[in-house]
Amino acid sequence: MSTVKLTDIEKRFGDYVAVHRMSLEMPEGGFVTLLGPSGCGKTTTLRMIAGLLDPTEGEIEIGGKRVNDVPIHKRNLGLVFQNYALFPHKSVADNIAFGLKYRGVGKSDMARKVKDALELVQLPHVGERYPRELSGGQQQRIALARAIVIEPDVLLLDEPLSALDANLREDMRVELKRIQERIGVTTVFVTHDQSEALALSDQIVVMSAGKVEQMGAPEEVYNTPASEFVAKFLGASNIVEAQCTGRDGSSMVLETPDLGRFTLPADRGPKVTGPGPVKLVLRAEKIALSATKPANDDVSHGARVETVDYQGQAARYFIRLGDLQLQAINMIDGRPHAEGSQVTASFRPSDCTVLPA
Amino acid sequence: MGVEAREARQPWILLSPALVAITFLLFVPLAFIVVYSFWLRTATGADVAGFHLDNWAEALTDRFYRDILLNTLKIAAITTAVCALAGYPAAYFIARSNRNKGFLLLLLMLPFWVSYIIRTMSWINILGVSGALNSFLLWTGIISEPLQMLYNEATVILGLVHFLMPFMILNVFVSVDGIDQNLESAANSLGATKLQTFVSVTLPLSLPGLAAGGLLCFVLAAGTYITPLVLGGPRDAMFANLVFEAIITQLNWPLGSALSLMLLAVLGALVLVYNHFLGMAQLMKGMG
Numbered sequence: 001m002s003t004v005k006l007t008d009i010e011k012r013f014g015d016y017v018a019v020h021r022m023s024l025e026m027p028e029g030g031f032v033t034l035l036g037p038s039g040c041g042k043t044t045t046l047r048m049i050a051g052l053l054d055p056t057e058g059e060i061e062i063g064g065k066r067v068n069d070v071p072i073h074k075r076n077l078g079l080v081f082q083n084y085a086l087f088p089h090k091s092v093a094d095n096i097a098f099g100l101k102y103r104g105v106g107k108s109d110m111a112r113k114v115k116d117a118l119e120l121v122q123l124p125h126v127g128e129r130y131p132r133e134l135s136g137g138q139q140q141r142i143a144l145a146r147a148i149v150i151e152p153d154v155l156l157l158d159e160p161l162s163a164l165d166a167n168l169r170e171d172m173r174v175e176l177k178r179i180q181e182r183i184g185v186t187t188v189f190v191t192h193d194q195s196e197a198l199a200l201s202d203q204i205v206v207m208s209a210g211k212v213e214q215m216g217a218p219e220e221v222y223n224t225p226a227s228e229f230v231a232k233f234l235g236a237s238n239i240v241e242a243q244c245t246g247r248d249g250s251s252m253v254l255e256t257p258d259l260g261r262f263t264l265p266a267d268r269g270p271k272v273t274g275p276g277p278v279k280l281v282l283r284a285e286k287i288a289l290s291a292t293k294p295a296n297d298d299v300s301h302g303a304r305v306e307t308v309d310y311q312g313q314a315a316r317y318f319i320r321l322g323d324l325q326l327q328a329i330n331m332i333d334g335r336p337h338a339e340g341s342q343v344t345a346s347f348r349p350s351d352c353t354v355l356p357a
Numbered sequence: 358m359g360v361e362a363r364e365a366r367q368p369w370i371l372l373s374p375a376l377v378a379i380t381f382l383l384f385v386p387l388a389f390i391v392v393y394s395f396w397l398r399t400a401t402g403a404d405v406a407g408f409h410l411d412n413w414a415e416a417l418t419d420r421f422y423r424d425i426l427l428n429t430l431k432i433a434a435i436t437t438a439v440c441a442l443a444g445y446p447a448a449y450f451i452a453r454s455n456r457n458k459g460f461l462l463l464l465l466m467l468p469f470w471v472s473y474i475i476r477t478m479s480w481i482n483i484l485g486v487s488g489a490l491n492s493f494l495l496w497t498g499i500i501s502e503p504l505q506m507l508y509n510e511a512t513v514i515l516g517l518v519h520f521l522m523p524f525m526i527l528n529v530f531v532s533v534d535g536i537d538q539n540l541e542s543a544a545n546s547l548g549a550t551k552l553q554t555f556v557s558v559t560l561p562l563s564l565p566g567l568a569a570g571g572l573l574c575f576v577l578a579a580g581t582y583i584t585p586l587v588l589g590g591p592r593d594a595m596f597a598n599l600v601f602e603a604i605i606t607q608l609n610w611p612l613g614s615a616l617s618l619m620l621l622a623v624l625g626a627l628v629l630v631y632n633h634f635l636g637m638a639q640l641m642k643g644m645g
Contacts, residue, residue, distance in 0.1 A: 072545045079546035085539035099547030
C-alpha cells in the first residue's frame with residue numbers, strides 16, 4: 001500500500017500530446033478513478049504509472065520514491081486489463097501463482113496464498129481449470145486475484161468491467177469495491193463509464209483531450225461540474241445560455257428569456273465573477289414535471305412534453321419550454337406523462353451550476 | 358428437392374472443381390506410381406507389368422539407399438534448426454513492429470518473385486572460385502589462392518536455409534502476432550523480466566507456429582533435389598536426387614517409383630505425428 005504522486009507528467013507521441021502536464025496525488029488506500037472518453041489520455045496515464053510507457057516529462061512517485069527509472073517488473077504493481085490477459089496455457093492456479101514465483105515464495109506458502117486469493121474472489125474450486133473454461137466474469141475475478149496475490153503497492157485497473165455484460169458488470173462493481181476495501185490497496189481505476197466512477201471512487205479525475213477537467217469527490221464532481229464538458233459527460237445535463245445580471249457575496253441573479261429571472265446562491269457559480277453572459281447547467285433529474293403547479297418557491301414554467309423515453313422505473317422526457325428544448329428524467333409515479341401533454345416543469349435554483357460562458 | 362437436401366449438396370458443388378483437380382493431378386498419378394513400383398525393369402529396357410517385389414526389396418535393403426535417406430533427414434533437421442534459431446527473432450521483430458509490419462512482410466515475400474533455381478544458382482556467383490567473396494578476399498590480400506567454398510554439405514544447407522527461411526518466419530510471425538501483448542505486460546507487472554516473460558509466456562504460446570514452420574521446412578528440405586544438384590558435390594546427393602537419377606537418367610521408372618514412395622511414407626509419417634500433437638489447423642494459419 002502506497003501513495004502515488006504524479007508531478008507535471010506529460011506524454012507526447014511525436015507531435016501528438018496524449019497527456020498534458022498533469023499532477024495528481026493519490027492517498028494511501030484511496031480509490032482514484034481516471035474518467036473520460038476514449039482518447040482522453042486516461043489509459044496512457046495508467047500505463048505510465050505501471051511502467052509500460054515512459055513519461056516524456058515529469059516525475060512519478062510511488063510510496064514517496066521516484067520510479068521513473070524503475071522497470072515495470074520491479075515496481076510491485078497489480079495490473080488488471082479489460083481483456084483479462086490470463087495466460088491461456090496455464091491453469092487458474094498457475095496464473096495466480098505466476099507473480100509469487102518471482103518473489104521467492106515457498107511451495108507451501110504459495111499454495112496457501114493461491115487458495116486464499118481464490119476464496120477472496122469467491123471462486124474457490126476453479127484452481128485446476130484453464131482460463132478458457134471460465135466465463136468472462138470469472139476470468140476477470142481470476143485476473144484480479146492474480147494481481148492482488150502479490151500484495152502490490154498499487155492496484156491498477158484498466159477498464160476491468162467494460163468487457164462484461166451489463167448485469168454482471170454491476171455485480172462485479174460491488175465485488176470489486178468489497179475486495180478493495182478489504183485489502184485496502186491504493187487503487188487507480190480507468191473507465192469511460194460514469195456510473196462505475198461514481199459508485200467506486202473516493203476521488204474522480206475527469207479527463208478530456210489529455211487534460212484534467214476536474215478532480216474531486218464523486219458528489220462534488222457530479223453536483224458542481226467545473227466545466228461544460230464535465231456537466232455533459234457525467235449524467236444528463238441541460239446547458240442554457242443565460243445572463244448574470246447581478247452578483248454579491250452570497251447570491252447571484254440570472255435571467256433567461258424562457259426561464260425568467262431567479263436568484264441562486266453565489267457558490268453555485270464560483271467561477272462567475274460579475275454580470276455578463278453565463279451558462280446555466282441544469283441536471284435532467286433536477287427538473288420535476290408535474291400536472292399541477294407545485295406549492296413551493298421553485299422556479300416553475302408551463303411546458304409541453306414532446307418525446308417520452310420510457311425506461312421502466314424512470315422516464316426521460318424531452319420537453320419544450322418556449323424556445324428551449326430540455327431533458328428531464330423523472331421517476332414514474334403511477335404512469336408517465338403522455339407525449340403532447342401540458343405539464344409544469346420546476347427546478348430548485350440551488351441545484352443548478354453556473355459556468356462562465 | 359427439399360431444403361435439407363439442397364444444403365447438403367451445396368458444399369459438394371462448391372468443392373467439385375478442386376476435387377476433380379486433386380483427383381486427376383494428384384491421386385491418379387500417385388496410383389500410377391504405386392502400380393509402377395511393382396513392375397519390373399528388364400535388361401533390354403522394357404518394363405514388365407505385374408506384381409513384383411524386387412524394386413521394394415532393393416529400396417528397403419540396400420545400405421546405400423538407407424544411408425542417403427538418413428543423411429537427407431540429417432540435412433533437413435540441421436536446416437530446420439538453423440531456420441528456427443535465425444527465423445524466430447526476425448519473426449518476433451516483425452510481429453512486434455507496429456508501424457512497418459506490412460512493409461517488412463513484403464520484404465519477406467520479395468525472394469518469392471525470383472525463381473528458386475535462380476536464387477540457388479546465385480550462390481555460385483557469391484561463393485564460387487571467381488565469385489564475389491573470393492574476389493573480395495583476394496583483393497584485400499587476406500588469401501592468395503581462391504578458397505573452394507562450394508559443392509559441399511555446408512553449401513547445400515546454406516542454400517536450403519536461404520530457400521526455407523521465409524516459411525519459418527511466416528509461421529512464427531502468425532503465432533507471435535496472435536499473442537495478446539497484454540499477456541507480456543501482465544507477466545512483466547507480476548515481476549518477470551523481459552527474458553523470463555519470453556521463456557514462460559511468449560515462447561510457449563508461439564510453439565504451434567514454430568512447430569508448423571519446422572514441419573514445412575523439414576518436409577520441403579527433405580524432398581528437395583535442386584539445391585544439392587546445384588550447390589552440392591558428388592557425395593552430397595539427397596534422397597530426391599536418387600529418384601531423379603533413377604527416373605530421368607536411368608529411365609528406371611519402377612525403381613524410381615518405389616524410392617519416391619519410400620520418401621513419401623517417411624515424410625507422411627512425420628506429418629501424421631505432427632497432426633496427432635498439434636493438428637493441421639495451425640499449418641493452414643501459417644500458409645494463409
